[in-house]
Amino acid sequence: MNWYEKLNQYFPIEEMKSKKHMEALLQERKDIYHKDEGVNHVLMYAELPDFIFIDYLFVSKDARGEGLGSKLINKLKNKKKPIILEVEPINYEDSDSEKRLKFYQKQGFKHAESIGYERRSLATNEINKLEILYWAPNNASEKTIFEAMQETYTLIHTFKDKELYGESYQPVHEVLTIDEGNNQNIFDELS
Numbered sequence: 001m002n003w004y005e006k007l008n009q010y011f012p013i014e015e016m017k018s019k020k021h022m023e024a025l026l027q028e029r030k031d032i033y034h035k036d037e038g039v040n041h042v043l044m045y046a047e048l049p050d051f052i053f054i055d056y057l058f059v060s061k062d063a064r065g066e067g068l069g070s071k072l073i074n075k076l077k078n079k080k081k082p083i084i085l086e087v088e089p090i091n092y093e094d095s096d097s098e099k100r101l102k103f104y105q106k107q108g109f110k111h112a113e114s115i116g117y118e119r120r121s122l123a124t125n126e127i128n129k130l131e132i133l134y135w136a137p138n139n140a141s142e143k144t145i146f147e148a149m150q151e152t153y154t155l156i157h158t159f160k161d162k163e164l165y166g167e168s169y170q171p172v173h174e175v176l177t178i179d180e181g182n183n184q185n186i187f188d189e190l191s
Contacts, residue, residue, distance in 0.1 A: 003035065003042045010058050014121035014128045015088070017055075017157075021164050025156065033156065036072065043072050046156050051148040052076050054085040055156065073107050073135075082136040084148055085109075086117065089131055089186060101190055109133040111186045114142045115149065116177040119157075122165045131186050146178045 004019045022044065025033040029046075036043040040063035044055040054076070059069045076083055087104065088097055112132040121128050134145045153172045162168045169175070
């Protein structure tokens with residue numbers, strides 16, 4: 001099974017980029033977009049001067065619990081930059097959603113409570129709500145994380161969207177919002 005098939009089987013359709021999109025990023029944005037692939041894992045990420053964005057992290061069921069996910073995260077942490085990623089809220093019909101959150105919590109990630117993130121999936125045409133998690137060695141503010149996420153959305157998610165999908169994703173100001181109000185910490189939902 002190739003790297004894209006592994007990701008496609010694990011991630012929901014509304015979160016997946018097309019293979020053409022990912023290949024275009026790997027070719028045309030190779031200065032920032034990277035693939036780290038092994039027998040039991042696929043890690044797709046963007047490294048920019050001030051932060052790292054984890055686009056996809058897959059560890060096969062056969063290798064879970066062996067520390068492979070932690071090794072991959074630590075490899076990125078060693079770059080000493082904030083790391084951001086998107087994660088779906090807990091879905092009690094999908095036991096992996098809670099396991100993923102527990103994994104990232106154990107890795108020291110925080111929930112960016114003030115950042116709202118909802119985008120329409122070009123695959124399903126449904127609104128997809130995601131949460132932003134981050135790890136910051138320099139105690140970066142959520143405003144800094146928000147700005148990094150805006151840059152990620154523009155450089156990575158909407159890269160050649162019209163050309164690749166025949167339509168465009170929503171503009172960044174419709175997708176990402178910041179509100180300093182009291183939002184629920186996603187980690188509070190963990191049992």
